[in-house]
Amino acid sequence: MAQSLTSKILARHTLRQDGDHLLISYDHLLLHDATGALLIEPFRKLGKPLAHPERILAAADHFVPPATAERAEILQQYLDFTLELAGIRRSPFTGICHQIMVEDPLVGCGQFIIGADSHTIMAGALGNLACGLGSTDILFSMVTGFTWLAPPKILKLKLQGNQTTTIRGKDIALQILHTLGTTTYADYAFECVDATTTKLSMDSRFSLACMGAEMGAAFFTIVHDEITATFLQAKGVKTPAILADHNAHYDARETIQIPSEPLVAIPPAPWCVEPAKDLKHIPIHQAFVGSCTGGRLEDIADTVAIIKGKKVATNVRLVVIPASKKVYLDALEAGYISEIIKAGGIVDAPSCGPCGGIDKGIIGSGQNMIATSNRNFPGRTGPGDTYLASALVTAASAITGYITDPREFAP
């Protein structure tokens, strides 16, 4: 029978069926400080060995560097714990866990990836099935070598249209959220085909797949094509691509047109979407370029393209946090970081920053933030209001002090 990419990856990783559920083995398992710390006590209590230590990648990114004494203690406990786990791949302080996952040369395509964080789904951009799980799920998988899953329904999602110079993966994610909401295809495996004329960059695809979490997707897999191949080749991955069969069965199909103008998600949820140009009345106190959704080189380059030679608006904080050490070094080399600093921006070390509402850069009540991150639920990034947009919109807003369509800055 003709199979979807999702079914093929699932079949390759299924160990056995248990009633209405599958037991699935994984190629990689991701840990980070905030949720990893919750595992320490139960792991010791369980007293079982790791099934596949070499498949575990342990980042430290949420409390880096820690903003409070308690977080410093949590971080240290976690770091000490990961040192005890012989044979795992430790990578603390090298960036946001999801970004270092996709940068890792062992992470290719056609793999099954789980992680103790909802945005683990981002690794689907490389043609993998990747999903986030809670701490107990992860602990279970660490010692058993598999996870449990009801076979998901599969949505084939086709992206169509012409990407203009001010449209990025973030705008497309917001367009999908606006069109499909978050419950229509809740729990579906999204299998996304980029049929746009210009093709999305890999950085834009990561940002899009990341927001699969907000779409309620179980997985957000972007079918392998020449963009994926170039990215994988550059990091030395040789695994051959797996593709869906022609005429494969899907439970549902949707086609999304690339939006024609930059979009913004307004509070209280990522699926409340408006064109950026209609939000000029919203003053901002902080603009944040960072997170696993919007802290890559494309985002930083976009920021610089807008702010170069200008100054951040009075009383506005522009906070830029590269998503990884590699992104940071590339941005330094390209001269981006000095442009941001000259324009009055604040640059912090690779980490989650204010995105999860638990570290440096969070906003106070009565404050508005425009951010390249992924969630704006009330309380997510501090007590203020958060608006989600691409780096282009975010940087343009940092310069004017209110939400701004970057086309106003077009040369």
Next chain:
Amino acid sequence: MNRFAYVVGENISTDLIHPPNFFSLDKNIRKQGLLHGYNPEWAKTIEPGSVIIAGHNLGCGSSREVTARVFADRKIKLVCALSFARIFYRNMVNLGIPIATITSRIPWQEGSKVTIIYDEENQTISAQEGQHIELAPPSPFARKIISQGGLLNSIDNLFQVNHHG
């Protein structure tokens, strides 16, 4: 036996269920966060044995497991919703916290606290005025895990661990 049900609306995110500033390794701090983002008064007063009733997509957002664990910490009898967000649902199952899907209309306004009777056997919740909701239990696999007291308790009983998979 009468108990209280607390009714919340649609798309109640993990940040409303348990705001990030209650994230702590200290159970006593964690406990205070229950539904604090939705109603800080409720966070103080929700009684052990209470039932939570929610609309669609309960628990959307973060994978932070404290957002599920807090229901066990506060001894909530049952969390039921028209639908659950995926990771939150798994976290509840994995921790062995009783959940159910609501299969009927919810007759009570969101934000209200209702005195109810929870009939476990017939899977219904009813109030004195005759209003009631019907429930469906989770999948057989999930039920098996919940009945073992959660995923970790199930390892030896339910799963053969294969270290070569």
